Amino acid sequence: MLIIRARRVFDGRDLTAKRAVVVSGGKVVELLDDAPEHGDVRDLGDVTLLPGLVDTHVHLAFDASPDPVTALDREGLYDRMRAHARQQLAAGVTTVRDLGDRGYLALRLAGEMTDGPEILSAGAPITSVKGHCWFLGGEAEGVEGVRRAVRERAAKGAHAIKVMITGGEMTPGTHSHLNQFSQAEIDAAADEARRHGLPIAGHAHGGPGIAAAVAAGFDSVEHVTFLTADDVAPDPAIMAAMAANGVAASLTVGVTPGVTPPPRIAALIPKLFDSLRLLRSSGVTIVGGSDSGIGPPKPHGILTHGGEMLTVAGMTPVEILRAFTSDAARVCRIENRKGRIAPGFDADLLAVRGDPTTDHTALRETAAVFRNGASL
Ligand SMILES: [Zn+2]
Incomplete structure (x- = not known):
């Protein structure tokens, strides 16, 4: 039994009046007003x-x-992935x-790695033939092809399903504003994921792609930029539908300071920020x-810099912390064991210097990381 003492404890929802967390068997046992005089106390x-x-x-x-x-294609991919996972954990991304x-x-890494973060994996994203990220190996075609792709991932033990609904910036020949799948294919993916109890991202x-995901009942939409061929066109009706249907926006946040984005994106940033604010207020x-x-601009562990963009969106530091802990756990459907400091939850903990409930930049001031109750 370990007792971790800290000046402040944020439990995943709010700053508490507690000063100590009791950990045993890799789980949080209870929160205390303060640490006792005796016992195995680690005062941070x-x-x-x-x-x-x-x-x-x-x-x-x-x-x-x-x-x-x-x-x-370089040799040693699996070992590099292991190193990247360690980098995430060192930054406090458990x-x-x-x-x-x-x-x-x-x-495979999720099953084999014992000194890394918890890894949830979707496998290769399901994409159209020569569609966005086709080189990862997830091409599928037609309603039955898409269903088969979801079933294959479920059978392998994937924790989520990922579908490339629109094209993307990193794949030549695809277009971010255009859908790569029919609504029937997108609906089939969501239906098959539901049958297997898996969240689907x-x-x-583009707006039509976001709308298609919402119509199909996806759990989250990734990026949500509302890009058109040469502009940004936020659609309040689509945003309202996301909110009404509980479809989360998984926003692409966290950039190494000082790195400039590609010119095409840089020119659109003011409009992308306006869109974020609208999304937030929706x-x-x-x-x-x-x-x-x-x-x-995106090394592993960069989420700790993600507060910059969410602040632009109008979120408070506490809301940013919720977004990175309890709300994220809910979107990944692991809210019964991750994202909170509460009895019975996994003792995956991050200690930072300063107070991130008033200043999100404190998230980068890592003081200690615990994974299943063990200190790194
Ligand atoms: Zn991605």
């Missing part, structure tokens, strides 16, 4: 203890180099949801998916 001093962060969207197979796709790798390596930039649940690995 002037820190805030919070649940370990949950990143809803990473790519452990991508190495954050300028050309992560070519790098996939759960990652991998939304696109190759050959079910992230799923849809990659969608009452849509917002969580953070860093998309870590996809390029130099």
